[in-house]
Amino acid sequence: MSTPTEPLRAEHRELVPHLAHILDLADAVTEGTDPxxxxxxxRIHGFLVEDLLHHAEVEELALYPVVARAMGAPEATGTMTKDHVEIGRMVDELxxxxxxxxxxxxTASQAREIRRLLYGLHAVVKLHFLKEEEVYLPLLDSRLSEVEGLALIDALRQAGGAV
Ligand SMILES: [Fe+2]
Ligand SMILES: [Fe+2]
Structure with missing residues (x-):
């Protein structure tokens, strides 16, 4: 049976393979001339800006307010919003x-900086996804009524989610 948070799980399933590409690239980056x-x-920077940060914006608009209401505390999503801000800052640095x-x-220093950012982004984004999938989404699936679930799906669509 489909749950209200299935669209978000589906979006994560599309994004997750790119996390492996981030790690592969971090391992591969070295100084030298290699177009x-x-x-x-x-390409990885383009993915991060157009897909990953867009996904985070949609969540800020349509998902986190619903999580905050379900947990009964507006501050409940503050730590996850900090993750989004930090991810955005690292993408800007990249x-x-x-x-x-x-x-x-x-150059050697550019390679060092790119590796630092890619390894950092991979770790932070992987953990962030796990927190959403293992804490937030099950919470919503168990607490939202059918009407609230449909409203969430609608809000995600209106916010520009790929659902
Ligand atoms: Fe997120
Ligand atoms: Fe997410």
Missing amino acids: ELAARVE GAVRDTLTGGSI
Whole structure:
């Protein structure tokens, strides 16, 4: 049986394979001239901005207010919002390094910085997804009425979620 939070689980299932790409790229980044490596940094940054941060925005608009109500405390989602802010800050930092790459070459310090950010993003996003899937979504599935569940799905759609 489908649950009210199934659309969010489905969206996570689409995003999760990209987390492995982040880790693979972190392992691969090294100094030197390699246009394909620089292009992979560009692609991962594009995914983070267009898909992952968009997903976080949708949650802020449509999911977290429902979680806060279900937990009976507006502060309940504060720590998870901090995760979103930190993820956004690290993506911005990655974008700033990406902007300094020229001609497909990566210096030793640029490679170090890219690796630091990619490993950090992988760890933070993986844990963040687990917290949502193992704490927030089961909570909503058990507490929302059918009408509230439908309202959540509708709110996610209106906020621009891929559901
Ligand atoms: Fe999130
Ligand atoms: Fe999420």
